[in-house]
Structures are given as structure tokens and as C-alpha cells.
Amino acid sequence: MGMRAAHAGAAAEQVRAARIDAAERVAAAARARAADFVVLCGDTFEDNQVERALVARVVEIMASCRCPVYVIPGNHDALVPGSVWGDGSFARAPTVRVLRDESPLDAPGGVTLWPCVARARHDERDPTLWVRAPSDGRVHVLLAHGTVESVHYEEPWYPIARDCAERARVDYVALGHFHQHLEYVGGDGVARMAYSGTHEPTRFGERDPGQALLVSIEKAGDRPSIEPMVTGALRWLVVEATLREAGDVARTADAVRAMGEGAQTLMRLKLDGYLRVDEQDALVSLAEMVRERFLFGRVESALRPAPTDSAWTRDLPPGPVLDAAKLLAQWAEPSFDGRPSHVSAEVAARALLELYSMASTGE
Ligand SMILES: [Mn+2]
Numbered sequence: 526m527g528m529r530a531a532h533a534g535a536a537a538e539q540v541r542a543a544r545i546d547a548a549e550r551v552a553a554a555a556r557a558r559a560a561d562f563v564v565l566c567g568d569t570f571e572d573n574q575v576e577r578a579l580v581a582r583v584v585e586i587m588a589s590c591r592c593p594v595y596v597i598p599g600n601h602d603a604l605v606p607g608s609v610w611g612d613g614s615f616a617r618a619p620t621v622r623v624l625r626d627e628s629p630l631d632a633p634g635g636v637t638l639w640p641c642v643a644r645a646r647h648d649e650r651d652p653t654l655w656v657r658a659p660s661d662g663r664v665h666v667l668l669a670h671g672t673v674e675s676v677h678y679e680e681p682w683y684p685i686a687r688d689c690a691e692r693a694r695v696d697y698v699a700l701g702h703f704h705q706h707l708e709y710v711g712g713d714g715v716a717r718m719a720y721s722g723t724h725e726p727t728r729f730g731e732r733d734p735g736q737a738l739l740v741s742i743e744k745a746g747d748r749p750s751i752e753p754m755v756t757g758a759l760r761w762l763v764v765e766a767t768l769r770e771a772g773d774v775a776r777t778a779d780a781v782r783a784m785g786e787g788a789q790t791l792m793r794l795k796l797d798g799y800l801r802v803d804e805q806d807a808l809v810s811l812a813e814m815v816r817e818r819f820l821f822g823r824v825e826s827a828l829r830p831a832p833t834d835s836a837w838t839r840d841l842p843p844g845p846v847l848d849a850a851k852l853l854a855q856w857a858e859p860s861f862d863g864r865p866s867h868v869s870a871e872v873a874a875r876a877l878l879e880l881y882s883m884a885s886t887g888e
Pocket of ligand 1: 680
């Protein structure tokens with residue numbers, strides 16, 4: 526919460542509002558499914574400088590869960606002097622508990638929570654090493670914020686071992702930091718560790734964001750049931766298209782149009798390949814459509830001019846490449862009738878483009 530969303534351009538305000546709406550859906554899901562409690566595993570806030578009015582609003586949403594909400598600080602909202610966690614609104618919400626110490630505490634449903642607390646933006650140590658739960662018949666749940674080994678993430682801090690659940694002897698490890706839903710299956714084939722991912726998608730290129738996890742554990746040692754619940758609303762789509770043949774711009778426009786109305790969609794269209802001179806206007810229309818149809822739309826073009834005639838072959842040195850280019854140019858003429866029977870004009874035109882690509886990029 527409090528993400529500035531500059532990467533969403535003029536849609537930033539709607540992107541921020543969507544995160545509030547999605548948080549309300551998390552609280553509504555907690556009420557509808559009568560959750561014993563809710564945990565937030567760090568980075569609830571973008572940073573410790575977010576507006577205090579936003580903090581008050583978020584605390585209000587947490588309090589609307591009608592069950593206790595346990596929150597650990599993450600590396601973005603680390604527990605430091607002057608942090609967001611000192612805001613007065615927390616003191617006015619008795620069901621919202623910010624966990625500030627590495628000490629186990631009892632939660633409803635016969636559960637013991639083991640909170641790991643981030644106290645800095647960066648840390649190279651595994652925050653879970655202190656946990657070793659007893660076999661006392663209670664359900665033990667570890668809360669941590671960090672990077673499980675093998676996750677590739679631009680903020681590789683707070684490393685967490687893959688066998689954390691086994692080593693700490695807990696029934697479940699609830700993880701924050703990574704934005705996508707990801708579960709870890711232990712040596713016994715059971716997933717006891719998972720990132721829920723963010724409650725609302727954050728940016729382009731994420732897989733499986735916009736969810737909360739409903740985790741049910743009947744009794745100590747039982748296999749956790751992990752049920753993803755959709756809470757997000759906006760779609761951040763990346764569409765890639767390679768233009769090769771006449772009509773490909775129009776075909777790409779049709780494909781984009783087929784994705785439906787885009788009030789809830791942010792679209793990044795990446796184009797490469799070749800743009801024919803006679804399709805430049807179509808490309809301008811396509812870019813306009815992407816900008817107008819979606820909440821946010823951006824076209825990223827790596828298009829190169831297509832060879833409109835075979836003049837480019839004049840730059841080729843004499844030899845087999847030049848010979849092949851001349852032959853393909855001849856075969857690519859639809860009116861030419863001397864092609865071998867297994868070659869169509871279309872195939873020859875594509876082969877000529879491939880050759881052009883190799884020649885123009887020096888391959
Ligand atoms: Mn983080």
C-alpha cells in the first residue's frame with residue numbers, strides 16, 4: 526500500500542485505488558470464510574514514509590476482518606525508529622497486532638505464531654534460524670519476510686532455506702516479499718511453505734499475483750490445505766508480436782481487440798520484426814487503439830524497416846548469399862511461374878526476410 530505506481534503513468538491513481546479495493550476484498554474473504562486470524566508477512570506498506578492518512582485507512586480495513594490480524598514488518602516497512610508501525614491508528618485497533626519481537630505467541634484456533642521481524646532494508650541473514658517449535662499438540666506457524674533460496678528476485682535479501690518448515694518443526698511457513706504466489710513442497714511431498722503473493726498485481730511480468738491464501742490445518746502435523754483466493758482486479762498484460770508478413774499489423778490489432786474491453790487492463794505491447802512502408806498507418810492506429818482501449822497502454826517497438834524492394838541485395842558481396850537473395854527475390858514474386866513445385870511465393874518471401882535479417886544484423 527502506498528505504491529506511487531509511476532510505471533503506470535496517468536493510471537497511477539487508479540492503480541493505487543485498486544490496491545485499497547483489493548485489501549477490502551481480503552478482509553471480506555476473511556469474514557466470509559470465518560478465518561481464525563489473518564497474517565500479513567511484511568511490506569504491507571511501500572515504505573515508512575507513506576502518508577499517515579493511508580495508514581489509518583489500511584488499519585481500518587484490517588480491523589474490518591472481524592478476527593485478529595497479525596502483521597510483521599518487512600524490508601520496505603522495517604521496524605526502525607519513526608517507522609509506520611508507530612502510527613497512532615494501530616493503538617486504536619485492538620484486533621490489529623504488530624509483532625515486534627522474536628517470541629512465540631498464541632493465536633486463536635490452537636495456533637502458536639513464530640514472528641520474524643525485519644529491522645532493516647537489507648540483511649544477509651536468515652531471519653528464521655531462531656525458530657524450533659516444540660511438539661506440544663499445537664499448530665505452529667512461522668511468519669517471515671525474505672527470499673527463499675532459488676527464487677530470483679531483484680531484492681535477494683533475508684535468505685530463507687527451502688527446508689525451513691522441517692528445520693523449524695512448524696506446520697506452516699507464511700512468507701512475504703516475493704509478489705507471486707509460490708508454494709514449496711518438502712521432502713515428504715507436502716507444501717508447508719508458501720508466498721501468497723501480493724493481494725493486487727503490482728507491475729508487468731508477474732505470474733500469479735493478486736491473491737490471498739486461505740490456509741486450513743486441522744491439527745498439528747496435518748497436511749495444510751492451501752486455497753488461493755482471487756482478490757486482485759487489474760490485469761497487467763504483456764503481449765509480444767513479431768511482424769513478418771503483410772497484414773501482420775492488422776492481425777495483431779485483431780488479437781489485441783479480442784482481449785476484450787480494457788478498463789481493468791494495463792497493456793504493454795512489444796513489437797519486433799519488420800514494418801512495411803504500406804503498414805505504417807496501420808501501426809499508428811494500432812498504437813492509438815492500445816492507448817485508448819486500456820486503462821494504460823504502451824507500445825514498445827523494436828521494428829525495423831522491411832525491405833520494400835531488393836535494393837538491399839546490392840550491398841551484399843558477390844557469392845552464395847547474393848545468389849540466394851536474387852533467387853529468393855525472383856521466387857517471391859507472385860507472378861513468377863518458374864518456382865520449384867514445393868516452394869510457394871509466401872515461403873520464398875519469408876526466407877528472403879530471414880536472409881535480410883541476417884544480412885542487416887551482420888549475422
Ligand atoms: Mn520485501
